[in-house]
Amino acid sequence: MTHGSKRKSIIQSYVESARMTAEVFPNNNKRKKAVVSVCSLLLPDDLILEVLLRLPVKSILRFRAVCRSWAALFSSKDFLSLYMATSKPVPAPPKLLVVSPTARLDSTAVYSCSPSCPRYDLLFNFDCVGHDSVEVVMPKPCCGLNLLHDADLPAFFVFNAATRAVQRLPPYSFRGRQSSAGLGFDARTREYKVVRLILGYFPDNDSTKCEVYTPGADCWRPAAGGLPFSWTQFAASAVTHSEMNKIPPVFANGFLHWLINPCLTVRRPRAAVITFSVAEETFGCVRSPPFWTSEVHLLSWSQSEGEHLVEMENQLCIVRDLRNRIPLRSTLEIWRLLDYSSGDWSLMHRIDLFGHVERILREPQVVRVIGSVGNCGSGKKxxxxxxxxxxxxxxxxxxxxxxxxxxxxxxIISTTETYNMNNSFLPGSRFSLFEESLVPVHKTIEDRATSSTLAKVTKGTTAPN
Incomplete structure (x- = not known):
């Protein structure tokens, strides 16, 4: 369906819904009816829709209370699809999400803050979760949705920080095995999917699996396309790299991407990245970048653990951490993928570590590029x-x-945190970029009964512990 036909369909649905509301609830809240009636007299329906499509998420959430027809309109899939596709004339200032333990042992707080101002706004509290075991799985939201993992429960959570909607996913199988999870968005169904790539026990590599969770389901299921047996070695390398170095998959262009660690393969891999089509649920690969020479698989673990994927400017990128390489080079390089078919890569940025920058970035054990904010010009950071x-x-x-x-x-942020490591080699991340969105988070029957205790919306401003 084209955007034009979607607009016509939305307008017709809106008019019909407004008519039915007036018939069924003739005396319901006369002031709200008067407001809608005045708007209809002053502006045609198609122009009202264009205005609504350009409102910020906060306004949309408030306007749901105007009348039942608007509440139905804002919840429809067609409106959500158009809202995501409509370019906003004034982009919202970039924000960050921060997950931080609270004073309670069974609660974790979610904050937002602006890179230009170290002000922490408390969004809500996660109750009935671990005190210091909750991590942000992916550093960038997927269509406004974030994925959290509590290693103590263990459990995954999908939440929309803008709407404060939270869903706890069903228990997952194959506990105890190394695995790597990611959140993607299916453009055809306009719903998210959570995907787990699970490493089998050696030498039974054929038990390496992939399972998927879709909204509304009561359990995880095998990926429709399955994992080809010939991919098990590369999948094992990608999962081990992700698990040990806390490097999650990256969602971009309809695919989840896992980075293969070449030092975990017997010979130089022909591919650098395993791809998973969220819509088709099939696997693919991306050719190795030019800096993966014939000796790349001979690198030590410490020399290759810093390489990771990131999505920047709607492009898949590989970050090379050259701080531990021999000969010593104080550099971070960001390479972007130009084309999936040809596998061509190009150097996008080089961050030379010298002076003030070197003193800050030389010592930390882990350095991760998690994205960018601002426009492509001088305002980009x-x-x-x-x-x-x-x-x-x-x-x-x-x-x-x-x-x-x-x-x-x-x-932007400097904090000392306590982590329950749970046999992990490195602590996970509690930072993520923030993206406003109206994408719904579906709840299961169990979640509907417990949602009031799972996430409590809290107003006010405070700072993380």
């Missing part, structure tokens, strides 16, 4: 997260913006 082990279960976590034109690094 790269978001970098670092983690440095202090003592026992204490880690110094910091978040920076890097102006690649002026080579200026600015601190």
């Amino acid at each position: 790269i978001i970098i997260a670092t983690s440095e082990h202090k003592v026992y279960d204490k880690f110094q976590k910091k978040l920076y913006t890097y102006d690649h034109i002026h080579q200026v690094l600015e601190t």
Whole structure:
């Protein structure tokens, strides 16, 4: 269906819904009816729709209470699809999400903040979850949705930070095995999917599996296309790399992407990235970049653990951390994928570590590029997260913006956090970019009964612990 036909369908549905509301509820809230009637007299329905499509998410959420016809309109799939496709004349200022433990042992708080102002706005609290075991799985939301994981329960959660809607996913199978999960969006059904790539026990590599959760289901299911046996070695490398180095898959262009670690393969892999089509549920691959030479699989673990994927400017990118390479080069490189078919890569940015930047980024054990904010011109800044082990279960976590034109690094967040490691090699992330969206989070029957205790919306401004 084209955007034009969707608009006509939405307008017809809106008019019919408004008529039925007036017939069924003739005396219901006369003031709201008067407001809608005045709007209809002053503006035609198609123009009202164009205005509504350009409102911020906060306004849409408030306007649901105007009348039943508007509430039905804002919840329809056609409106949500058009809202996502309609370009906003004034982009919202970039924000970040921060997950932080609270004083309670069974609660975790979710905050938002702006890179330009270190102000923490408390969005809501997750109750009935671990105190220090909740992590943000992916550093960038997928169509406004974020994926959290509590290693203690264990359980996954999908939530929309803008609408405060939360869903706890059903228990997953194959517990105890190494696995890597990601959140993707199916453009055909306009719904999210959570995908787990699960490593089989050696030497039974044929037990390496892929399972999918779709909204409204009461359990996980095998991926429709399955995992080809010939891919098990590459899948095992990608899962081990993701699990041990806390490097999640990246969603871009309708695919989830896992990075293969070449030092975990017997010979140089022909592919650098395993792809999973969220719509078709089939696997593919992307050819190795030019810097993966014939000796790349001979690198030590410490020399290859820093490489990771990131989505920037709607393009898939590989970040090379060259701090531990021999000969020593104080550089971070960001390579972007130009074409999936040919597998051509191009150097996008080079962050030279010298002076003030070197002193900050040289010492941390983990340095991750998690995305970018701003436009493509002088206002663009790269978001970098670092983690440095202090003592026992204490880690110094910091978040920076890097102006690649002026080579200026600015601190956004600096905090010392406690992690329940649960036999993990590195702590996970509690940072993510923030994206406003109206994409719904569907709840199962169990979630509907417990949603009031799972997420409590809290007003006010405070700072993470």
